[in-house]
Amino acid sequence: MRALRLTAWGEPPAWCEVERPVPRGAEVLVRVEATGLCHSDLHVVGAAPGVLPYRLPFTLGHEIAGIVEALGPDADGPDADGLDTDGLAAGDRVVVYGPWGCDSCGRCASGRANYCDRRESLAWHGAGLGRDGGMAEYVLVPSARHLAPTGDLAAGQAAPLSDAGLTSYHAVAGMRPALGEGTTAVVIGVGGLGHLAIQILRATTAGRVFAVDVREEALALAHRCGAEFGTLLRDDTARVLRARTAGSGADAVLDFVGSSTSLTLATGVLRPGGELAVVGSGGGHLTVRKPGALPPGLRLSLPFWGTRPELADVISLARSGAIHVETEPFPLSAAQEAFDRLRGGRVRGRAVLVPD
Structure with missing residues (x-):
């Protein structure tokens, strides 16, 4: 599959051909329907060598909505934060909870991976931030606990909720x-x-x-x-x-x-x-x-991202009609144009990349 990846610090992201991921263990494969574009993406792309702990290369994009394509054999497990992901199945529409921590500290276990105790020692901060993200046809999510169901909410609305919302x-x-x-x-x-x-x-x-x-x-x-x-x-x-x-x-x-x-x-x-x-x-x-x-x-x-229970609250607000994301859609193939428009302050609301 094609993916927009950061391959060298100080260089523009590049389109690459990569293998379609196969979920193993607790992993979940999501077919991407929409990916929001954020100023954080500009910071990542523009970072000088040594500023960020991420290992290159990786696929960009951390605001991701899509459809569950396949689950690893151990994908359904108990959630300490009380949000049930048991019963997650292929075909379910989801949004990806973006901040991925160590998955072993108390904060990660309670759905507060945005404040992971080991964050400073990790080589990633989440999808599209050191780990492969959503500017591709598929994204591999390490655990079902990083997914929140969106029901009938349009993917272009759901994706920006995972960060902007x-x-x-x-x-x-x-x-x-x-x-x-x-x-x-x-x-x-x-x-x-x-x-x-x-x-x-x-x-x-x-x-x-x-x-x-x-x-x-x-x-x-x-x-x-x-x-x-x-x-x-x-x-x-x-x-x-x-x-x-x-x-x-x-x-x-x-x-x-x-x-x-x-x-x-x-x-x-x-x-x-x-x-x-x-x-x-x-x-x-x-x-x-x-x-x-x-x-x-x-x-x-100094708020950083949010918790997984809060993501469920945001989705509920959006599904009730209380909040609506002002979006400007771009085909995924026009991602470079979307980056340029965002960099120039010429995006109305939130830029969202959708499959061609």
Whole structure:
């Protein structure tokens, strides 16, 4: 089968002919129906030698939805996290839970492989991240516990939920207790993750949602997703947002950019005792000093992906119609074009690769 693989650091990914995998032991073979394209893929492709622990070559793509093609003889086993995968059968429609850990520590056993205790010692972080991913006709998944059923949810909707939806949900979940009636959350960056975060905030909290971006079309998307107010990023944006909260500031900020500019805005608009989740990897930094410039009582989180039970929650939200992924589809053969468009900031919502 053809697969888009990273074969050398600093070089563009290349189309290669590889053997179709055969599942052994607890492995499951999934026929890929859709693969989301993420800024993390750009970071992987653009990484210099030695930055990432991954061993080359490997197939790219970590947001994967598809159909179970075949199961190894030991594929059905008990799940310590309480999510049943017994009875998984060929023909079932699934999404792949992307972060793969050591599969032996307590966190992996409880469905929290995103925070695997041995993550720093592994040569992979998941499908398409050191292990073969979904930019191919098939993907081999090490265990059925890395699969979540999607039912009648379209594959193009399901695939981005495994990262864009799950990461956003995990970030919101950490600040949900602070977002009751009369509160305000600000989403900075209305891209593949941010537009889903707005919908998740609306579906799971009682707070108002404001949005900030540098693009008018992104603000239009934010309004379609349920944001009460949106504004372009300017020198006076913090003042404008504070005015919308009667001067008190936001109770929570989710920064999906993570640049110095976005972090300055985030801390500038946050009220004392507020919650800040830095999700984006834009290279910015905060100086933590007490006393200092940060709001007193600030609670900071650095969410990474999400848990397997949370993925089931996200799928349920999508199947109920509470969240919808804005997608721009590309045939798998046009993956290089999709990479270029994403790199240039010209993708609407989430780019999704589908088989030709």
